[in-house]
Amino acid sequence: MSLLEVQSLSKTFGGVAAVAEVSFELEAGHVHSVIGPNGAGKTTLFNLIAGAVRPSGGKVRLDGADITGLAPHVLAERGIGRSFQTPQIFAAMSVAENVMVGRHLRLDRRLLPSLLGMPAVDRANRAARERAQLLLDQVGLGQEADRPAGGLAYGAMKRLEIARALAGDPRLLLLDEPAAGLNPTETAEITALIQAIAAAGVTVVLVEHDMRLVMAVSDHIIVLDSGRKLADGTAAAIRADPAVIAAYLGQAQ
């Protein structure tokens, strides 16, 4: 059975359809990519799935359960994690703390122990900190853990986004242009990271304009254009699709 099922999902902003009647299914454990021209509706699609924006129509199912229009934190609890195209980092907090927030749901969040500073909270904090360090090492920010996140270079912020999303142990991970602002060498590192994540059983959905990365990792690609689904298939099939070439890839590919 598919992990996520999207059924004629739509979103209009002031009459303009950013996402129109899009349907697809995502198989668990695979890496899926969503590609398409600028303004095609990829980020909006993520926003709809992760609850940042309420759909105008359609349905989203996770493991068969209807999750349409649920709040982001509820979806996070159900196992959906995401990174943002424009980094949404907590600038005043340290890099490690950013990741620890990503682990919020796995920590002791009871009010009374928190207020009283009980050892359980300390333990949770320590565990979260260790986990954060691990993840930061994984994305190559291990050295930066104690710096204020606001001072990171752009590319570093994008990696921090990934680490924070991973911290919640998501089942479904949505990555919005994780390689934007990374050079080919750095992108190769991210490619390996994504493959490792998928190998660990996490279902990944990738929005990315770097076709080398997309083609390298994707089991399945969805192409959007002007809010509609243009094509849906394996990397090889998509690469050869004339409509996709005309609308998005260009002859260079």
Place this chain on the structure above:
Amino acid sequence: MIRRREARRGGLGALAAVLLVLPFVLPNTYYLNVAILAGLNAIACIGLNLLIGYAGQISLGHAAFFGIGAYVSAILTAGQGWPPVLALLAALVLNGALAFAVARPILRLRGHYLAMATLGLGIIVAIVLAQEVRLTGGPDGMPVPPLVLLGWSPPGEAAWYGIVAVLLWIAAWLSLNLARSPIGRALAALNASEIAAATAGVDVARHKSLVFVLSALYASLAGSLFAHYAGFITPAKAGFLQSVELVTMVVLGGMASTFGAVVGAAILTALPQIFATFHEYETIALGAILMGIMIFLPRGLVPSLARLAGRR
């Protein structure tokens, strides 16, 4: 993280030391009185800092909770003959319930709109306190019976100082604990980006409500104690200017700093006393100092000075 915990331990130790030494160096009860008032303001400010400093939710109506705390204590003890401790608890419950009821609709608002909504709420409370003369004595205020704890009533400034100092220390301790717990991190996170916090699993609305209620409880406690200590209260204590003053204390001391809230409260309580003999220059000096501190130490006293000290 590690460094921060030391600062917390050290800070709490320093606070305890200052609170312990203070009564021995202050020359007379008048100074103790100022210290008590500063302490009560500090308790309210520590709560307000949780809301404004950590969670980034501005409230320009916080004095209302202080005022309600004071008046519920006053009315229940003076009018209904309740024991003061019970009245104080009742005030906490009422304030908590009120804060909880308004939190969800109001805290959806952002920035200046939230400031406006809380300001409106505060003014409405102040108007009710001033208009319901039969209950509250109106603008001229009402007397409040003394505090009684298990049959013991604090006989003078020194006893009151002890009570306030202990409670202040506990208030700071709780606030610091909360700040470094996952809840505190969640608050700081939603302060920076609500959508990112929510995506990380933080129930933004719930956390905002929680911290709003908590901050109201701090203010309520301070208000109830103030009422009994002063023995007389007026609605001005719940008014707009009082709310602005509380916010100013928090910002002056330094946002997102528990000790900043304490220092800010202490300074803004003491300054008018220092300038009281300057008469027509008093307000000028107050305004100038406030501006000067914020211009030269824009993050507020404690964080800015800590940074300067760290740089050396």
Place this chain on the structure above:
Amino acid sequence: MTAALLEVAGLGAQYGRVVALHDATLAVAAGELVALVGGNGAGKTTLLRTISGVRPASAGSIRFEGRDITRLAPARRVGLGIVQVPEGRQVFAPLSVEDNLRLGAYARGRERSAEGLARAYRMFPALRQKRDLPAGSLSGGQQQMLAIARGLMAEPRLLLLDEPSMGLAPLLIAEIFAAIADLKRAGATILLVEQNATQALKIADRAYVLETGRVVLEGSGATLAQNERVKAAYLGM
């Protein structure tokens, strides 16, 4: 090499105690397209911002047409024709797309702006459709287009591009690089920061490699593209 339009000598910059730029020295001749390559956090953005004057230089000097501009206010530098397309788009979210573009020509006065608008819309038809919408509602890539178009509105003499291809679809990236080449042919001087280093080196006359705030390599685009160290560190080969 002709007389340098931009000369940066021994430039340093820091954020508080973090030193982001050490002793950076480079030059860009008039009409030249120079690429700047470096990993995350190497200091590329910092360098461009210091040249534009929105970050103070802690050491060294910046000369433009032989004139020392190290301490000149940013607006004055824009007046001289030094224009930057910033990293991360930085559009004015509440203003409409067209107002954003007009502000691009702020330093030039309004006469030229109609012409510039037409050019911008020709270059990015997607923007024409959205001209009256707030820039904040655009998609990431559309905002990037806007940022580039806005920068070009100023008709710069020295164009500083900070990762212009970021977030753009492949088709558009090709167009952007073509457009940069066109600009150069038309006589513009360009300092280009790009993570898409392969392409950048392809069109660049010369390039510098920046590592932890220092210039470590310099050479023609073609030479650097063949350099083993560059290949391994930046070209993913």
Place this chain on the structure above:
Amino acid sequence: MLETFLQFLFSGITAGAIYALVALGFTLIYNASHVINFAQGEFVMIGGMATVFLADAGWPIWAAAPLAVLLAVAVGVALERLAIAPAREASTVSLIVITIGASILLRGLAQLVWDRNFHTLAPFSGEEPIRVLGASILPQSLWVLGGSLLAVLALGWFFGRTLLGKAVIATAHNRLAAELMGIETRHVMTLCFALSALLGALGGVLITPITLTSYDAGVMLGLKGFSAAILGGMGSATGAVVGGLLLGVVEAMGAGFLSSAYKDAIAFVLILVVLVAVPRGLMGARGAERV
């Protein structure tokens, strides 16, 4: 009945026009910096008090008023140059506290330089009320109304049609990018403080014949003006006027038909209801932020 209603309406418009004028000053500085200028009411006070004292010293009103406005503008510029600009790195809240300090300082100066009494100014076109269907309105109210309409037109033009106006908004939203466009952000800020001081002081001159003035007149006016600006939607000039008039009319109707003791509370309840329904005020910019 109609007469009564009309009288309430006129009263509301009188008060509302005053609130609107003050609100417009808030709008200006907000648009340039996202700062709520707590000293805005003080500009109004300075305009009124300076005019009164110059007039008392024998100056004709046509000379006293511009001079008073000039004084306020000088204060506005000084405030920006000496207090806001040096604190460039400060957060919005810190800047707001600076303006709180400034308002305290200015009030202190006013009572030192002038006095603590209230003062009147002769109305511009006499005291004879204009009667409409049995209800009456003072000619001065029309001056105030006209003043705020003019101001809203001017501001609407400034922010809607001029590049400088756009530059102001750009500066508030993203200072770094604004500087990269060649916008002299420091001058923009100074200009806005000067303009809003001008607006405030002009308002002070216009309203003093109705409201009187004193060194502390700015507090309440600032509060009401801020409320009006928020009700209308912060940053929108039209919103400021709509918010001001609505606030004034609701107060008057509340006082007339419900309870004069609770009229302010009624007005604030309305504001709360509006904000809960429309979180950015009646005419505030709809969210352009997205992720």
Place this chain on the structure above:
Amino acid sequence: AQAPIKLGAVLATQGGPSFLGDPEAKVLKLYVDKMNAEGGIAGRKIELVLYETNGAAADAATFAKRLIAQDNVDFIIGGSTTGETMAMVPEIERAGVPFVSLGGASVIVEPVKKWVFKVPQTDRAAVEKVYIDMKQRAAKKVGLLAGSGGFDKSCTDNARALAKTHGLTVAADETHGAQDTDMTPQWTKIKNAGVDAVLYCGFGASSVVVTKNYAQLGLKIPFYHNHGSASTRWIQGSGAAAEGVRLPAEPVLVARQLPDRDPQKAAGVAFGDAYKAKYNEEPSTFAGYAYDALLLMADAIKRAGGTDKAKVRDALETTKGLVGATGIFTMTAADHSGVDVKSFRMVEVKNGAWRVLY
């Protein structure tokens, strides 16, 4: 030389109630200097320690503590408002310092507190004076309009409570906010209620706006203010609109018009002249309160033969026939106020000036 007599004062010179505290502070400064120039009280100079508030009760309480614990004053004058006074009372009673309040409400001295005395006639007395005059003009239904401060509220409370005993009914009861800009809705409601007379309880700029709105609506109902408006500033501000308005005033306001045989005339005229010479304005009723408080202090200290607090207090309580600006004071153990209604004069504005009716 002997140690000076330390006089502490807490006055509301700022904010809303500054119309009370400002003239009071001026009088204290003026007369302390004057008394010192004339050799002080019983050969001892007076040292004034003044603290200013904006009417905030909490601040007044702190200043009371400061005067007692820090400044060691011998005598305290103040609390311009009832709220301030009441906030100071607990400390003053605890420490035992002779205290003369300038606040208006009767709660200050009812019930009698050992150390607390007060100068002004209670605001109840002012209302009674107005009601008596209204009755004489055959009024039956009375309308009330008031500001929202303590001074205003206390006046309307009394007006509501006393209406019945004077055979009046309150037919309209309206309020305006601090620094409101237009009170025509309130007036319209009062007019529609068909009242025979209106009492306004308020002060400051609002009292002018209220009066102008009355004229704007062309009302002809007999119109009374309370003594909050008893200053020339109010007349000047209101201009023609003030014509015909009546209010109960302290004799000091109209000292010159008093018959020569009136014992208060000479003192009142002298006080008025001195005040005017120094500050270039006519003294208001409230200026007179501060003057009387000083007189009470000087008299008590002289009779007590020193500043022993208990003795001064006892002397205060036995003040007899002391002629002040406000009235003639005779205190007893049961009456710590000591002036009665009779000292009020009913005055009317005529040609831009006060005219004594009776």
